[in-house]
Amino acid sequence: MSGEVLCERCGSELKEGELRCPVCGRFTPPPEKQDDCGADDGGSQKARARVIRCTSCRAAVTYSPEAQNLRCAYCGEVAEVETPCNPIDETEKFYPFTVTREAAEEGLKTFWSRAKWYHHKDVAAKGTLTELRATWWPAWLCSADASFFWTADTTVGAGRSKWAPHAGRIDKKLDKFCVSASRGLTLRETSAIIDGYDLTSFESAPRGPEQATVECFELPRSQARQCILERINSYGLALVKTEVPELLEVQSRRVSTAGLLSFLRTENVSLPAYILAYRYKNRLYRVVINGQDASVSCGEYPVSVLKVAAVVLMVTVLIAVSIFVLLAALGFILAI
Numbered sequence: 188m189s190g191e192v193l194c195e196r197c198g199s200e201l202k203e204g205e206l207r208c209p210v211c212g213r214f215t216p217p218p219e220k221q222d223d224c225g226a227d228d229g230g231s232q233k234a235r236a237r238v239i240r241c242t243s244c245r246a247a248v249t250y251s252p253e254a255q256n257l258r259c260a261y262c263g264e265v266a267e268v269e270t271p272c273n274p275i276d277e278t279e280k281f282y283p284f285t286v287t288r289e290a291a292e293e294g295l296k297t298f299w300s301r302a303k304w305y306h307h308k309d310v311a312a313k314g315t316l317t318e319l320r321a322t323w324w325p326a327w328l329c330s331a332d333a334s335f336f337w338t339a340d341t342t343v344g345a346g347r348s349k350w351a352p353h354a355g356r357i358d359k360k361l362d363k364f365c366v367s368a369s370r371g372l373t374l375r376e377t378s379a380i381i382d383g384y385d386l387t388s389f390e391s392a393p394r395g396p397e398q399a400t401v402e403c404f405e406l407p408r409s410q411a412r413q414c415i416l417e418r419i420n421s422y423g424l425a426l427v428k429t430e431v432p433e434l435l436e437v438q439s440r441r442v443s444t445a446g447l448l449s450f451l452r453t454e455n456v457s458l459p460a461y462i463l464a465y466r467y468k469n470r471l472y473r474v475v476i477n478g479q480d481a482s483v484s485c486g487e488y489p490v491s492v493l494k495v496a497a498v499v500l501m502v503t504v505l506i507a508v509s510i511f512v513l514l515a516a517l518g519f520i521l522a523i
C-alpha cells in the first residue's frame with residue numbers, strides 16, 4: 188500500500204500498475220516506474236511464490252512446507268504444486284480465527300439441528316464428521332459511493348395498455364461490501380457466511396489453527412476489477428427490486444440498472460472458515476462454518492425422498508378429491 192494514486196475524475200483508487208481508472212476509464216499516467224507481469228525485480232518475488240493447485244476444483248492455496256499432505260482444503264482432492272506466471276495479489280488484511288476446531292465441531296451440531304422437515308431428522312444421530320479443514324478464503328472489501336439508475340415497466344399509470352415505462356435513481360454508500368474471490372467456496376456459501384464476520388479487527392499475518400491454508404487471489408487485476416463491478420451491479424439490481432417504492436407491490440417487468448461508482452476503494456482480505464465433510468449413509472455432505480462465529484454456517488443436508496414423495500402424493504390426492512367433489516356437486520346441481 189505505497190503512495191495511493193486516485194483517479195482525477197471519479198476519485199477511485201488506482202492500484203499499482205493500473206493506467207486506466209477501472210470505474211470511469213480515465214487514463215492516468217504512471218507516477219514513476221511501473222512493473223509488469225514477469226518483471227524480475229524484488230516486487231515480483233511474491234508473484235513467483237509457489238501455490239498448491241487442487242486437481243479437482245482448481246482452487247489454489249499458498250504453499251507452506253509445514254502443510255504435509257497436499258490435499259485441497261475445499262474438496263479433499265489431491266493438489267499439485269505450481270509456480271504461477273501471473274503476479275498474485277497479496278492479502279492486505281487477515282481476519283483471525285476466533286472459533287477453535289472443537290467449537291467448529293459444535294457448530295456442525297447446530298447446523299444439523301436446523302434440518303428442515305424434508306431432511307432426514309436422524310442426521311444428528313447418524314452423521315459422522317469425516318473431515319475438518321481450516322482455510323482463509325480471499326475476498327475484496329469494497330467501499331464506494333454508488334448510484335444505480337434504473338428503468339422498468341410497471342402497471343402504474345399504464346392507462347389502457349398494460350405497461351408504462353418508469354425510471355429513477357437510488358443512491359447507496361457501500362461500506363465494506365464483500366465480493367468473494369474464492370474458487371473453492373461457492374457464491375451461495377460465501378454469501379451465507381459473510382454476516383458472521385467482525386470486519387473491524389484484522390491482522391497482517393494469518394493466525395489460526397495448525398495447518399490452516401490460505402487460498403490465493405488469482406484473477407489478473409483487470410479481471411478482478413471487472414468481477415467486482417459486475418457484483419456491485421447485480422447487488423444494485425437486487426436493491427432496486429426490493430427497495431424502490433415504485434416497484435414494490437405492483438407488477439413490473441424489464442427491470443434494469445446501470446451503476447455509477449465514485450471513490451471506489453478495494454482491499455484484499457482473507458476471511459477464516461472451516462470446511463467440513465460429514466458422512467450420512469455412505470454419502471458425503473459438505474458444510475462451511477464461519478471461522479469467527481460457529482453458529483453461522485451453510486451446507487447440505489440429506490434429503491428424505493420418502494417424506495418428499497409422501498407430500499407430493501398427499502397434494503395429488505387432495506387435488507383429485509377436490510376435483511371429484513366439485514364435479515359431483517356440479518352434477519347434483521345440474522340434476523335438479
Ligand SMILES: [Zn+2]
Pocket residue numbers: 194195196197198199208209210211212213
Ligand atoms: Zn475514475
Ligand SMILES: [Zn+2]
Pocket residue numbers: 241242243244245246259260261262263264371
Ligand atoms: Zn479442491
